[in-house]
Amino acid sequence: MTREEEINMVHGAGTHVVLLGAGASYASTLRNPEKYGKALPLMRNIVEIVGLEEIVAELPNEVKQYKHDFEKLFTTLCNYREFSEEKSQIELGVYNYFKELELPDEPTIYDYLILSLRSGKDVIATFNWDPFLYQAYVRNGQFTESPGILFLHGTVALGYNEIDGTSGPAGYFSKKSFQEWVPTKLLYPVDKKDYNSDPYIKGQWSGLSTRLEDAQRVTIFGYSAPVSDVEAIELLQNAWGTPDQRSMEQFEMIDIRPEKDVRQSWNSFIHSHHYNYSSDFFDCSLTNHPRRSVEVYRGWAMPMTSNDMFPEGNPVPQKVRHLEELWKWFEPLIKVEQELSTTSA
Numbered sequence: 001m002t003r004e005e006e007i008n009m010v011h012g013a014g015t016h017v018v019l020l021g022a023g024a025s026y027a028s029t030l031r032n033p034e035k036y037g038k039a040l041p042l043m044r045n046i047v048e049i050v051g052l053e054e055i056v057a058e059l060p061n062e063v064k065q066y067k068h069d070f071e072k073l074f075t076t077l078c079n080y081r082e083f084s085e086e087k088s089q090i091e092l093g094v095y096n097y098f099k100e101l102e103l104p105d106e107p108t109i110y111d112y113l114i115l116s117l118r119s120g121k122d123v124i125a126t127f128n129w130d131p132f133l134y135q136a137y138v139r140n141g142q143f144t145e146s147p148g149i150l151f152l153h154g155t156v157a158l159g160y161n162e163i164d165g166t167s168g169p170a171g172y173f174s175k176k177s178f179q180e181w182v183p184t185k186l187l188y189p190v191d192k193k194d195y196n197s198d199p200y201i202k203g204q205w206s207g208l209s210t211r212l213e214d215a216q217r218v219t220i221f222g223y224s225a226p227v228s229d230v231e232a233i234e235l236l237q238n239a240w241g242t243p244d245q246r247s248m249e250q251f252e253m254i255d256i257r258p259e260k261d262v263r264q265s266w267n268s269f270i271h272s273h274h275y276n277y278s279s280d281f282f283d284c285s286l287t288n289h290p291r292r293s294v295e296v297y298r299g300w301a302m303p304m305t306s307n308d309m310f311p312e313g314n315p316v317p318q319k320v321r322h323l324e325e326l327w328k329w330f331e332p333l334i335k336v337e338q339e340l341s342t343t344s345a
Contacts, residue, residue, distance in 0.1 A: 001312065002312055003312055003313070003314045006289065006292055006295075006296065006312070006313065006314050007292070007314060007332050007333055007336055008336055009292060009295050009296075010291075010292065010295060010333075010336050010337055010340055011295060011340070012120070012121065012340065012341075013121070013294075014121065014216045014217075014294030014295070014298065015121050015122060015123070015211055015214045015215045015216060015217075015294070016117060016121075016122045016215065016216070016217040016218075016219070016286075016293050016294055017122070017123055017124075017125065017208070017211050017212055017215040017217070017218045017219070018113065018117065018122075018123070018124045018125070018218075018219045018221060018286070019125050019126075019127075019218065019219070019220050019221065019223055019236075020124065020125070020126035020127065020128060020133070020221050020222060020223065021126075021127050021128070021220075021221070021222040021223025021224060022042055022043070022127070022128060022222060022223075023221065023222020023223065023224070023254075023255060023256065024109070024126070024128070024221040024222035024223075024254075024281075025040055025128050025130050025132055025222070026040055026042065026222065027109055027221075027222060027281060028108050028109040028110055028132060031108065031109055032103075032104045032106055032107075032108040032109075033104065034101055034102065034103075034104065035102040035103060035104045035105070036100075036102065038097075038100065038101055040101065040130065041094075041097065041098075043069060043070040043071055044068045044069065044070075045068070046070045046094065047067050047068075047070065047073070049097070050093050050094055050097045051093065051097075052090055052093050052094075055086050055089050055090055055093070056073070056090075058086065059077065059080075059083060059086060060080065060083075062076060063076045063077050063080065063083075071190040072190065074087075074090070074187050074189065074190070075189040075190045077090070078189045090187075091186070091187050094129075094186060094187065095156055095183065095186060098129045098130050098131070098156040098186075099131070099156040099170075101130050101131055101132070101156075102131070102135065103132055103135045103136060103139075105323075106320075106321055106322065106323075107320050107321075107322070107323055107325075107326045108132070108136065109281055110132050110133055110135070110136035111136050111139075111140060111323060111326065112281070112286075112287060112290075112316055112326075113133075113136070113281075113286065114133075114136045114137055114140045114146050114147065115140055115143075115144070115290065115291075115326065115327075115330050116286040116287060116290035116291060116293075116316065117146075117147035117286070117291065117293075118147060118291055118337065119144070119145035119146055119147055119148075120145075121147075122147040122148070123147055123148035123149070123150060123207070123208070123211045124147055124148070124149050124150070125149075125150040125151075125152055125204070125207075125208045125211075126149070126150070126151055126152065126153075126155075127152050127153050127223060127232075128153070128155070129153060129154065129155055129156055129186050130155070130156070131155060131156055131157035133149055133151075133155075133157075134149065134155060134157035134158060135157070137149050139323065140323070140327075143323075143327040143330075144327075144330070144334050148207070148211070150204045150207050150208050151184070151204055152195075152201070152204050152205060152208065152232070153186065153188075153201070154184035154185050154186045154198075154200070154201060155184060155186075156170065156183070156186070157169065157170060158170055158181065158184060159171060159172070159180065159181030159182045159183050159184060160181060160182060160184055160199070160200035161174050161177060161179045161180070161181050161182070162182075162199060163177045163179050164176055164177045164179070165199070165203070166181070167181060167184075167200065168181040169181065170182075170183040170184070171183070184198075184200050184201070185198055185200075185201070190229070193229075193231050193232070194231070195231060195232075195235070205235055208235075208236075208239065209235065209238070209239035210239075212236065212239035212240050213239055213240075213241075215240075215249065216248075216249050216250070216294050216297060216298070217249065217250045217252065217285065217293055217294055217297055218240070218249070218250075218251050218252065218269075219252040219253075219254065219284060219285065219286060220251075220252065220253045220254065220255075220266065221254040221255075221281065221284075222254065222255065224255070224257070224262075224265060225265040225266060236269075237268060237269070240269055242268075243268065243269065243270055243271040243272070244271065246269075246271050246274075247271045247272075247274070248274075249271070249274065250274050250275065250276065250285075250297050251266065251269055251270045251271075251274060251275040251276075252275065252276040252277075252278075252284060252285055253266060253275065253276070253277050253278075254277075254278050254279070254280070254281055254284050255277075255279065256279050259277045262277060263275065263277065282315075282316070282318055285297070287315060287316045288313045288314070288315050288316075289313055289314060290314065290316055290330070290333065291330070291333045291334075291337070292314070292333070296313075314333075316329070317329055
């Protein structure tokens with residue numbers, strides 16, 4: 001199958017779910033640094049980068065010993081009611097730092113990610129607090145409709161209005177209710193995140209569960225499935241089911257860890273050999289078969305077809321300096337989709 005044939009092979013069915021962890025944002029900033037040169041904090045260095053050393057230094061040894069494991073530090077701190085003010089200062093410091101992060105002008109991994117999936121059927125769910133996914137969603141919305149986006153641990157980019165159940169840019173006001181979109185909560189004790197206690201977070205997980213049930217392809221990008229995230233893994237597993245229940249779906253992992261370690265982390269999700277592994281975002285199904293990842297997999301999985309049915313693929317161009325240039329490359333793919341939509345209407 002040639003590149004042109006792949007572009008023209010389009011149908012409206014089949015969901016591709018992408019799940020993002022901290023490794024996705026980190027990879028994005030390695031490729032294209034934050035617009036103003038700010039570092040992206042990780043759990044091991046968030047205290048230093050955000051500037052929380054003075055606050056943490058005043059905490060009990062039982063808390064500050066976890067200086068390089070922020071989730072554990074925050075979880076332990078929640079057990080000390082007398083340090084509620086310090087807890088609030090830490091939450092505010094984290095929120096304010098992440099809120100100021102901004103994508104650079106040139107195309108980033110997040111722009112490729114948004115453009116490589118389709119509106120109405122695909123979804124990106126992230127555990128990350130940073131605003132990168134939302135910023136890519138907004139700026140690429142000038143060109144085409146974007147896939148759904150979900151924020152499983154909240155985000156500094158969006159707020160929530162409990163009155164009408166809507167979300168929008170944090171700090172702005174809903175035109176419908178005239179109420180503020182209040183910033184979403186970011187920090188939870190790692191041993192009891194209790195996603196159902198927050199209506200916004202509960203809605204995000206509900207949306208992901210629905211899409212996971214229907215998914216034909218799942219891509220995990222930079223999320224290590226830590227054993228501490230018990231509730232998250234349980235929710236994902238319940239929605240996805242057992243490996244035997246997903247014998248015709250494909251699981252994909254993008255991670256810099258060795259393949260055997262990554263495979264072990266997601267073993268309870270993978271049926272037999274139905275998985276792909278890559279250490280580079282630009283080697284995955286999203287960038288080799290953009291906007292056609294489900295169609296291509298269906299072709300592979302069909303009886304009496306071979307795995308070399310799609311040798312050429314349609315890899316995205318990596319050396320692109322301007323968003324408009326990237327948009328132009330995606331135009332043929334979107335044109336075919338629009339033609340199909342018009343014909344089906």
